Amino acid sequence: MDLPVDNKGHRGKPPGKRSLSDTMLALGARARAAARVLATADTEQKNAALMAMAHEVRKAQTEILAANKRDIDAAKEAGRPAAFIDRLRLDVDRVEAMAKGIQEIAALDDPVGEVIASWTRPNGLEIERVRTPLGVIGIIFESRPNVTADAGALCLKAGNASILRPGSESFHSSRAIHAALTRGLAAADLPEDAIQIVPTIDRAAVGLMLKGLDGAIDVIVPRGGKRLVGRVQMEARVPVFSHLEGVCHVYVHAPADLEMAKEIVVNAKMRRTGICGAAETLLVDRALAETHLAPLILALIEADCEVRGDAEAQAADRRVVPATAEDWDTEYLDAIITVGVVDGLDAAIEHIEAHGSQHTDAIVTDDQEAADEFLARVDSAIVLHNASTQFADGGEFGMGAEIGIATGKLHARGPVGVEQLTSFKYRVHGSGQTRP
Amino acid sequence: MDLPVDNKGHRGKPPGKRSLSDTMLALGARARAAARVLATADTEQKNAALMAMAHEVRKAQTEILAANKRDIDAAKEAGRPAAFIDRLRLDVDRVEAMAKGIQEIAALDDPVGEVIASWTRPNGLEIERVRTPLGVIGIIFESRPNVTADAGALCLKAGNASILRPGSESFHSSRAIHAALTRGLAAADLPEDAIQIVPTIDRAAVGLMLKGLDGAIDVIVPRGGKRLVGRVQMEARVPVFSHLEGVCHVYVHAPADLEMAKEIVVNAKMRRTGICGAAETLLVDRALAETHLAPLILALIEADCEVRGDAEAQAADRRVVPATAEDWDTEYLDAIITVGVVDGLDAAIEHIEAHGSQHTDAIVTDDQEAADEFLARVDSAIVLHNASTQFADGGEFGMGAEIGIATGKLHARGPVGVEQLTSFKYRVHGSGQTRP
Numbered sequence: 001m002d003l004p005v006d007n008k009g010h011r012g013k014p015p016g017k018r019s020l021s022d023t024m025l026a027l028g029a030r031a032r033a034a035a036r037v038l039a040t041a042d043t044e045q046k047n048a049a050l051m052a053m054a055h056e057v058r059k060a061q062t063e064i065l066a067a068n069k070r071d072i073d074a075a076k077e078a079g080r081p082a083a084f085i086d087r088l089r090l091d092v093d094r095v096e097a098m099a100k101g102i103q104e105i106a107a108l109d110d111p112v113g114e115v116i117a118s119w120t121r122p123n124g125l126e127i128e129r130v131r132t133p134l135g136v137i138g139i140i141f142e143s144r145p146n147v148t149a150d151a152g153a154l155c156l157k158a159g160n161a162s163i164l165r166p167g168s169e170s171f172h173s174s175r176a177i178h179a180a181l182t183r184g185l186a187a188a189d190l191p192e193d194a195i196q197i198v199p200t201i202d203r204a205a206v207g208l209m210l211k212g213l214d215g216a217i218d219v220i221v222p223r224g225g226k227r228l229v230g231r232v233q234m235e236a237r238v239p240v241f242s243h244l245e246g247v248c249h250v251y252v253h254a255p256a257d258l259e260m261a262k263e264i265v266v267n268a269k270m271r272r273t274g275i276c277g278a279a280e281t282l283l284v285d286r287a288l289a290e291t292h293l294a295p296l297i298l299a300l301i302e303a304d305c306e307v308r309g310d311a312e313a314q315a316a317d318r319r320v321v322p323a324t325a326e327d328w329d330t331e332y333l334d335a336i337i338t339v340g341v342v343d344g345l346d347a348a349i350e351h352i353e354a355h356g357s358q359h360t361d362a363i364v365t366d367d368q369e370a371a372d373e374f375l376a377r378v379d380s381a382i383v384l385h386n387a388s389t390q391f392a393d394g395g396e397f398g399m400g401a402e403i404g405i406a407t408g409k410l411h412a413r414g415p416v417g418v419e420q421l422t423s424f425k426y427r428v429h430g431s432g433q434t435r436p
Numbered sequence: 437m438d439l440p441v442d443n444k445g446h447r448g449k450p451p452g453k454r455s456l457s458d459t460m461l462a463l464g465a466r467a468r469a470a471a472r473v474l475a476t477a478d479t480e481q482k483n484a485a486l487m488a489m490a491h492e493v494r495k496a497q498t499e500i501l502a503a504n505k506r507d508i509d510a511a512k513e514a515g516r517p518a519a520f521i522d523r524l525r526l527d528v529d530r531v532e533a534m535a536k537g538i539q540e541i542a543a544l545d546d547p548v549g550e551v552i553a554s555w556t557r558p559n560g561l562e563i564e565r566v567r568t569p570l571g572v573i574g575i576i577f578e579s580r581p582n583v584t585a586d587a588g589a590l591c592l593k594a595g596n597a598s599i600l601r602p603g604s605e606s607f608h609s610s611r612a613i614h615a616a617l618t619r620g621l622a623a624a625d626l627p628e629d630a631i632q633i634v635p636t637i638d639r640a641a642v643g644l645m646l647k648g649l650d651g652a653i654d655v656i657v658p659r660g661g662k663r664l665v666g667r668v669q670m671e672a673r674v675p676v677f678s679h680l681e682g683v684c685h686v687y688v689h690a691p692a693d694l695e696m697a698k699e700i701v702v703n704a705k706m707r708r709t710g711i712c713g714a715a716e717t718l719l720v721d722r723a724l725a726e727t728h729l730a731p732l733i734l735a736l737i738e739a740d741c742e743v744r745g746d747a748e749a750q751a752a753d754r755r756v757v758p759a760t761a762e763d764w765d766t767e768y769l770d771a772i773i774t775v776g777v778v779d780g781l782d783a784a785i786e787h788i789e790a791h792g793s794q795h796t797d798a799i800v801t802d803d804q805e806a807a808d809e810f811l812a813r814v815d816s817a818i819v820l821h822n823a824s825t826q827f828a829d830g831g832e833f834g835m836g837a838e839i840g841i842a843t844g845k846l847h848a849r850g851p852v853g854v855e856q857l858t859s860f861k862y863r864v865h866g867s868g869q870t871r872p
Binding site: 396414 | 475568570675696813819865871
């Protein structure tokens with residue numbers, strides 16, 4: 001039991017709130033203490049813990065699936081839609097995939113201690129910029145229980161302690177997974193507090209995390225829908241790595257190979273419609289609208305995509321639904337796309353600036369100069385030439401597992417992998433130098 | 437005149453506040469528009485603007501000094517202390533130093549466009565991580581009018597627009613300098629809104645900037661005393677690059693060359709006592725206290741430093757004043773130091789963790805292993821071995837001009853130079869790749 005050490009400042013609050021606040025502050029303090037140990041834990045010890053965590057997850061399969069059944073039953077009782085229940089559901093394969101995911105994180109290079117840059121000053125001082133852990137990372141997520149393992153393991157690899165706050169609907173599943181993770185930490189002699197889970201479904205705990213638990217949390221990563229991410233971005237008093245949405249564009253500029261354009265557009269939209277890198281808008285340059293617009297729309301419709309569009313798109317195919325003003329700003333996360341004709345590169349870039357979300361945008365063209373200009377001027381985390389927006393993913397970038405994608409410009413932008421979960425410091429080696 | 441475009445949400449506010457809010461939002465929108473132009477301005481154009489800015493500052497010397505006289509007279513009238521008036525004062529030499537400072541910034545490498553990393557994926561995708569500007573930077577400063585030129589020029593070099601909010605006491609001086617800077621921008625055909633100054637001394641403008649001007653400000657940099665920085669850190673809803681204070685330590689560990697230790701300690705404390713990298717605490721290891729403690733204290737006293745200390749320090753020299761609990765946490769910024777004896781490396785690191793400010797800390801020792809451990813475990817932006825803490829400075833690091841030193845772990849840590857004022861994005865070059 002955590003007894004409050006100090007009641008100062010808590011007087012007058014209702015007893016329930018006081019005790020939640022104390023619980024969360026104590027949890028934050030334990031995370032900070034664990035982070036101090038992790039900061040100097042060596043690669044071997046962290047990897048041993050990760051391998052033990054994977055082993056314990058496999059060993060706990062029965063308990064994890066039993067806990068998941070409780071969550072699933074409650075979600076069905078509550079009349080949750082099938083897609084929700086699918087995100088929540090674990091089975092033997094998904095538990096195995098979680099364990100494998102942890103092993104893959106163990107196999108990544110350890111970023112901590114890496115010398116990013118080093119140089120010698122004229123006075124002989126040797127300066128090194130070296131990667132260090134960030135500290136304590138708070139993860140607030142929704143119904144996918146596997147985030148418990150993925151996020152906890154990725155934070156650990158980068159030497160960070162984590163505080164996990166699962167959605168109330170995946171609470172039992174997450175707790176069962178978390179129990180396995182802490183057994184793995186203990187087996188490698190790392191503090192169990194290195195990965196903690198908020199022990200209550202009280203939503204007030206989220207508000208306390210967003211205030212930083214008295215300086216104990218360095219970064220918050222929200223994982224979930226727009227409503228969750230929006231709340232976190234609005235309320236957080238600590239830095240947040242996140243993207244609110246991915247309103248991604250594909251712009252086809254003349255000259256462009258029609259076959260390549262069709263393949264990229266259909267893949268960008270339809271390969272998986274529910275991911276943030278899926279395209280939501282197709283912009284076709286007026287210079288090739290006559291030859292390319294109708295075939296591109298046809299390819300989308302043949303791939304079972306609903307096409308909404310401007311007057312030109314409607315004229316090109318009578319199955320195109322008129323687009324409303326709202327459509328151009330919408331992340332459908334579904335088999336729907338909005339198609340429009342733009343007057344050249346400038347107009348395309350202006351459209352993306354006005355309607356995009358600074359996430360991922362692509363140009364398809366054989367004109368190298370236009371491509372270079374698009375890549376330079378579009379102010380998004382990821383800009384692509386002649387490739388599908390669905391490559392917006394840490395794994396596809398070769399960065400290994402990612403905790404999410406960030407559209408902010410500070411610290412982490414684009415895929416947030418193990419490197420992006422580090423900070424750095426300057427080590428200066430002297431031989432008695434003083435400053436004149 | 438800026439007419440409010442939209443009064444929604446402003447109803448009910450007093451007219452004065454409404455108009456300030458509208459003024460500031462319009463200023464933010466103009467900064468954002470200028471930032472868009474700066475983002476793709478080439479190095480030559482930015483450097484031409486910087487050279488023209490330096491020229492205009494020199495040309496405006498008479499007006500700048502006249503404006504400064506108004507500020508100085510008002511400060512004298514208000515009975516401000518001599519040190520304050522010295523910070524505020526400009527003369528021919530200081531105006532020339534400002535112009536030279538701008539030219540030095542022009543001579544720095546342009547960080548924008550630099551490819552930080554690049555690699556090719558097995559599917560042929562070429563991925564580049566390339567530096568981009570951050571966007572719009574808000575600078576909130578106090579009485580030193582030269583910050584107007586230094587900060588505006590450094591932000592411009594990194595392709596960022598800036599919004600400068602000088603202290604009310606340097607308002608006339610800063611406006612005169614700012615007028616010269618905008619003439620330089622115009623001469624190089626860059627938008628004058630690239631460097632803006634808040635046109636009022638109303639302190640409410642600071643509060644509005646800290647809220648981010650409706651998303652127009654990407655980062656705030658406070659330049660000034662602890663009270664200003666503390667307010668900014670507490671209230672800002674946008675990221676802040678700052679340090680609250682520099683409670684820097686020098687730890688002398690056995691074995692250590694006494695002469696080197698004396699030189700480093702006296703330099704770290706006394707070279708300039710008013711900078712954030714000045715040492716405030718000396719920790720002497722018990723293993724060499726008998727031989728080193730008294731001579732180190734003597735060297736400090738002979739350099740006209742007041743020494744406060746624990747029982748051991750008092751026993752070593754009767755001129756040592758007993759240290760209070762508060763002394764160990766104090767940034768004196770003056771010729772005062774606190775001296776204590778610690779029981780080994782662990783105790784020294786624990787002391788620094790408990791009392792330091794994660795700014796700059798140094799170890800003096802001939803024991804390489806102990807030095808490595810100190811540099812690894814002390815969680816400060818800058819850690820030094822056998823060198824003075826006064827090297828904590830962007831110029832001394834060879835990074836060129838700096839806008840300040842940051843002790844946060846996100847994005848910029850340590851000296852904040854032109855590189856730290858950039859973000860990055862991913863450019864992906866394909867040849868028709870789609871994701872399987």
